[in-house]
Amino acid sequence: MARRKLVAGNWKMNGSRAALAELDAVAAAANAAPQVDVAMAVPFTLIAAAAERVPDLSIGAEDVHERDSGAHTGCVSAGMVKEAGARFTIVGHSERRADQGETSQDAWAKAAAAHRNGLHVILCCGETEAERNAGRAERVVQAQIEKSVPDNADGSWFTLAYEPRWAIGTGRTPTVEEIASIHAIARAKLRMLIGDAADGVRILYGGSVTGDNAATLLAVENVDGALVGGASLTAAKFVPIIEAAAGL
Numbered sequence: 001m002a003r004r005k006l007v008a009g010n011w012k013m014n015g016s017r018a019a020l021a022e023l024d025a026v027a028a029a030a031n032a033a034p035q036v037d038v039a040m041a042v043p044f045t046l047i048a049a050a051a052e053r054v055p056d057l058s059i060g061a062e063d064v065h066e067r068d069s070g071a072h073t074g075c076v077s078a079g080m081v082k083e084a085g086a087r088f089t090i091v092g093h094s095e096r097r098a099d100q101g102e103t104s105q106d107a108w109a110k111a112a113a114a115h116r117n118g119l120h121v122i123l124c125c126g127e128t129e130a131e132r133n134a135g136r137a138e139r140v141v142q143a144q145i146e147k148s149v150p151d152n153a154d155g156s157w158f159t160l161a162y163e164p165r166w167a168i169g170t171g172r173t174p175t176v177e178e179i180a181s182i183h184a185i186a187r188a189k190l191r192m193l194i195g196d197a198a199d200g201v202r203i204l205y206g207g208s209v210t211g212d213n214a215a216t217l218l219a220v221e222n223v224d225g226a227l228v229g230g231a232s233l234t235a236a237k238f239v240p241i242i243e244a245a246a247g248l
């Protein structure tokens with residue numbers, strides 16, 4: 001089944017109002033590549049300004065709370081980011097798992113909250129280096145998917161991202177064979193959970209994607225796009241990834 005490629009950026013805890021100027025060229029590149037979907041997750045404080053500045057570009061959040069409102073000081077709900085102009089959110093990113101102790105169950109609840117509030121979801125999974133070295137990468141990813149993917153997930157609102165933790169921000173990537181293997185296993189696991197809807201769910205690869213390796217990584221079977229951290233911070237680095245996706 002043909003799935004449109006999605007190139008999604010994630011600014012993490014970077015950026016400023018001045019940095020939003022980078023989005024002008026990203027939006028232009030997205031408009032020039034109508035066969036590719038392009039999205040950018042930015043810090044909460046920049047969502048509204050980004051959405052106003054580049055209304056054609058899908059702007060998203062990097063996380064949301066699992067509840068819609070309540071006594072949760074410092075947290076931000078899916079409805080709040082939606083009102084600010086977000087169209088999607090990332091959930092279950094490995095940095096939140098590592099820094100905030102989030103679990104796959106948390107990611108499940110956040111995905112459900114995002115969907116309830118009309119946001120598209122990019123849900124992350126991926127093994128640590130120790131888990132890969134122990135030969136457990138497949139089982140870890142399968143278990144994460146089983147615990148975090150909502151029963152009603154389908155491609156109209158749900159995207160999975162495979163991001164091996166040891167590849168994030170390190171300049172190291174798995175081999176294409178390793179990526180193909182995990183993505184095939186992820187697709188099979190999705191099929192067990194949500195049936196034929198699994199065919200419509202995009203599975204992104206994330207971890208040290210750059211303009212130099214994007215064409216190779218995006219051509220791997222079952223890789224339906226990229227989730228990009230460091231190389232999403234400037235248009236000069238991000239646009240070549242969009243162009244690589246458009247050229248496939």
Ligand code: PGA
Binds near residue numbers: 163
């Ligand atoms: P990176 O980050 O591209 O900087 O490796 C990827 C991610 O965390 O989504």
